[in-house]
Amino acid sequence: MKKTLAVFLLLLFTTVFSQTKRFIYELGIVLNGKEKKMNMVLDIDKDFVKFYDYKFLEMDSISKKTGQNWQANTLSDQLIIRKANSFENQSFHDNMYDYFVINSTDKMNWKIGTETKKADQYTLQKATTNFGGREWTAWFSTEIPFQEGPYKFKGLPGLIFELSDVNNDFKYKLIKNINIPENYSTLNFLETHYGNKPIPVxxxxxxxxxxxxxxxxxxxxxxxxxxxxxxxxxxxxxxxxxxxxxxxxxxxxxxxxxxxxxxxxxxxxxxxx
Structure with a gap:
């Protein structure tokens, strides 16, 4: 875990929550028998939780610097928005020239164990659940009191640091956190796909x-x-x-x-x- 994560608790309680708390996860996905790695973004503000490919941030940054509309498509197919403290998810899917949104309720039943381990100065606790036809293991920390995690995973008494399914087809690991001094707008690439409004299906x-x-x-x-x-x-x-x-x-x-x-x-x- 990078050193920036070590000072998070101090920043959490000394800043006003009109900001975006950004957590970067490394995601490993097994595709065609090989693991593909990419970074994913979990943004938390006072109203919404969002999860999306880090590539969108890179293109958004270039667009702002150049004044041109640089675009990206998702490689993960894990584009999520939900209201804070809600299990009601909107999942977005790009498909050739179309953009779709599907609504779902995804409450999870976690079994919290007694097993713990250390990640830098944080104590992580083990929890398991069945979701989406897979068995999952999460490691969370109550020292960061967000009941959130990658993709649709939430509901534990602390932030999820690590998450994987039993076959290791999907592995998430928290690698960095950033405090953004405003609510970061994702309107251009998440709520819409570069002007293409999502079709509810x-x-x-x-x-x-x-x-x-x-x-x-x-x-x-x-x-x-x-x-x-x-x-x-x-x-x-x-x-x-x-x-x-x-x-x-x-x-x-x-x-x-x-x-x-x-x-x-x-x-x-x-x-x-």
Whole structure:
């Protein structure tokens, strides 16, 4: 844990909570048999809790410096907003040219154990829960009195420092905290996706969108090819429908290989190979 985390308690009780308390987590996700690491952001202010890819912050910073609209898409598919002290989540999903939001209630039943360990000067306590079709272990500290954590995980009597599922498909570790002297606006990339307002959908409706795309991921390219347009995929020029059909099969395979939903009980029901 970085030294900036060590002074957090002092800052917590000597600053006015008109700020954003920002916690940076390292997230490891297993995709196609390999672990991919990225940083994620947990922002807490007096009204809302937000969780999103750190890449959005990087692009937001560049946009503010250059006056240009630099954009990013989520790599984690873990974009969350909830009201403070609430289990009512809004999860946002970008999909090609569309942006969707799904509402859900995600209260968790934690079993708090007696096992503890140290992280720098903090004492962490173990807790477990079942959520999303996975078994989870969390390590939290009552010394930082936010009942929050990564993604939808909350409800423990302290901030979650570490979190992982039983198969280690998802591993979160708190690596840094920052105090922002104002409520940090995420309006450009979270509440909207660079001007694209989210479309409210049910889980079933969202599944249909994803399954329709999976059924024909080269549909637009096929139409372009038929009308005499140029189709280039990964630097390769496609000139026949047979070539495009091969790319279609490859894309369908890649979609399934790199799909590892955090909530398995809400997984998109892609057809078996």
């Amino acid at each position: 049910s889980l079933k409706q969202y599944h249909k969108v994803k399954l329709d795309y999976y059924a024909d991921p080269v549909k637009d390219m096929s139409n372009s090819l038929k009308s005499g347009g140029t189709v280039i995929i990964s630097g390769e020029k496609i000139t026949t429908q047979d070539q495009l059909d091969q790319k279609k099969k490859h894309l369908q395979s890649m979609i399934k290989q790199y799909y590892n939903p955090i909530e398995k009980d809400k997984a998109i029901p892609y057809p078996a190979t």
